[in-house]
Amino acid sequence: DAGITQSPRHKVTETGTPVTLRCHQTENHRYMYWYRQDPGHGLRLIHYSYGVKDTDKGEVSDGYSVSRSKTEDFLLTLESATSSQTSVYFCAISGTGIGGETQYFGPGTRLLVL
Amino acid sequence: AQSVTQLDSHVSVSEGTPVLLRCNYSSSYSPSLFWYVQHPNKGLQLLLKYTSAATLVKGINGFEAEFKKSETSFHLTKPSAHMSDAAEYFCVVSDRTAGANNLFFGTGTRLTVIP
Numbered sequence: 001d002a003g004i005t006q007s008p009r010h011k012v013t014e015t016g017t018p019v020t021l022r023c024h025q026t027e028n029h030r031y032m033y034w035y036r037q038d039p040g041h042g043l044r045l046i047h048y049s050y051g052v053k054d055t056d057k058g059e060v061s062d063g064y065s066v067s068r069s070k071t072e073d074f075l076l077t078l079e080s081a082t083s084s085q086t087s088v089y090f091c092a093i094s095g096t097g098i099g100g101e102t103q104y105f106g107p108g109t110r111l112l113v114l
Numbered sequence: 115a116q117s118v119t120q121l122d123s124h125v126s127v128s129e130g131t132p133v134l135l136r137c138n139y140s141s142s143y144s145p146s147l148f149w150y151v152q153h154p155n156k157g158l159q160l161l162l163k164y165t166s167a168a169t170l171v172k173g174i175n176g177f178e179a180e181f182k183k184s185e186t187s188f189h190l191t192k193p194s195a196h197m198s199d200a201a202e203y204f205c206v207v208s209d210r211t212a213g214a215n216n217l218f219f220g221t222g223t224r225l226t227v228i229p
Contacts, residue, residue, distance in 0.1 A: 033216075040221055041221060042219030043217075045217070048216065090158065101165060102163060103215070107156070108156075
């Protein structure tokens with residue numbers, strides 16, 4: 001694994017509560033991404049970051065916000081969790097230059113919203 | 115716009131027989147293409163990638179894929195399946211238009227290997 005950790009690895013929460021997922025990298029890569037994985041959909045991009053405090057929306061960003069205050073950390077927040085946000089969440093990183101097109105994935109966080 | 119179609123949601127092969135996982139892509143640009151593998155309850159691991167160099171790309175664990183621009187295909191093959199190959203495989207195309215390198219995933223092909 002490319003020096004990426006995600007926490008927590010599993011979480012059960014109730015509808016309406018806030019949830020924050022953390023992605024931490026030790027590779028000093030510029031780009032970080034959050035995806036969700038659902039059956040029949042593959043992985044879909046939620047948000048990404050192209051530097052500290054620089055973020056942008058992906059394909060399925062509604063209901064999610066992100067923050068990146070340090071190069072190594074990228075936080076995903078569900079302000080008010082809903083059952084439709086039950087999913088497996090993956091963080092990914094990529095660098096610049098040669099090989100920068102390749103993304104490396106963390107182990108995932110399994111989130112259940114009751 | 116970039117997109118990927120994996121033509122089979124499930125492929126079943128016998129151990130020792132060839133594997134073929136099919137992928138067609140759509141891209142407005144010269145694409146980068148990837149195959150990732152996901153074993154049960156695990157993260158995604160890069161198998162191989164095409165980035166406009168050689169059209170036949172060799173990856174890990176004996177897998178390879180051929181980029182065919184005329185057919186807009188990037189099929190994944192392996193001459194002889196092993197039990198450890200049982201997993202879900204994702205074909206992925208990249209979008210280089212954004213500052214980041216955003217990926218677009220196919221819906222996945224689950225490979226079953228029969229002993």
